[in-house]
Amino acid sequence: MIQQEQYTRTFSSFSGADIVATFNGRVIGEIQAITYSISREVAPIYTMGSPDPRSFSRGKRGISGSLVFVQFDRDALLEEMRKNYDNKAPQMLGYQTFIANANGQGMNGSMGLEMQILNGLKATRGTTTGYGIETWDEKMTELGYGATNTFNPDNLTDFFLPEYADQLMPFNVTITMANEFGQRAGMEIYGVQILNEGSGFSVDDVVTAKAYTFVARKIKPVERKGNLRLEGRASGSPVQDNKPVGGALII
Template structure:
């Protein structure tokens, strides 16, 4: 009795979450637990006199949104990875901010207002005066006002301060089958997390909007094409007969 092995080895391609990884601007974040996305478009009916039924439908604006869920270990995975800088790569994740709203400058405002409050001069005029002093003294060693010295670039403290980034989703299973898709221009809207005695695993969730989605595409099967992976051990090779 002959055994037809081909009918069992030829099959449809399918991928589970265990076969998929996601890279954020080229940074692979292993804590990603789930990613969802949806595409919504406005469609409005067009009516005319003499008929209760729509004559046509007008297609309007499109919106792309979704969510990201990360398992939380001992860090905020998305924030920590996106703030990293790599040799030869542009520092894209820094954001522009007024200097007095960041770090030591912010403390100067609070300490200055506290001192003014003790002398009875606390109020909006004191606030303006303190802000003006910080504005004039923003550039070290320079006299007078300088608009260039009012702002600087800083690493983000909150996820909504991250610059737009892309997400590439790649799937590869044990049979050599591969697929990929991309989401472009991701901007974070909301973030949330929490802890409970009833939760064994802590997670952080984000919602986002995107500019464009490139749908799932099949990639070349390394096994059937006779190619070998770059991770194949030295000296190992195979040939499709």
């Protein structure tokens, strides 16, 4: 038993089955893969009299990556971000937009008009072909005046819940690793902003996936965390009188 314990301490490795990803304090079980890359501009410096670079100057750094989710019967990222966990997770931040460009109810009580305009809402004034941009102009003007005779541009905007992933405010991703031997590690990606999203369906596909690309501000690399096996216990389990607890031998 002692030899086995010493052997399992020698190497620490983790597979995808040992990893959980947390998005702004929310664990999303549909995550299938997460990748990232760090690149930096490096430019050669030349002077007259030599075709070879005298030196190299390092410039801007960029962090980017991708997220892949298995597609079940929901948009996992957006739906989890919208959930309210009664102050146990950060509240989702809405995005500001013009009321005529949004759907649903805004955080200040305004009702979005986008679907009405897209579905052919006719202007109440003007020509008989008053659709589209003419309707948008009219509705925005009416919103600006509201119930008064004074135009107030503050009435034109409100905060709405995102309809697309690229409307999500920046968030952090935490990657937690824990294997069967009690070894643990973790890393963080800060300031993630979604750029693109894509998915598709085919009769030949058994699994449907949804992919996102993102940029980030900073990455905290993988760091080793406390090995619970060294303490001879599982997380949260009591240790009593240096005796085996849960089948683990305390050394």
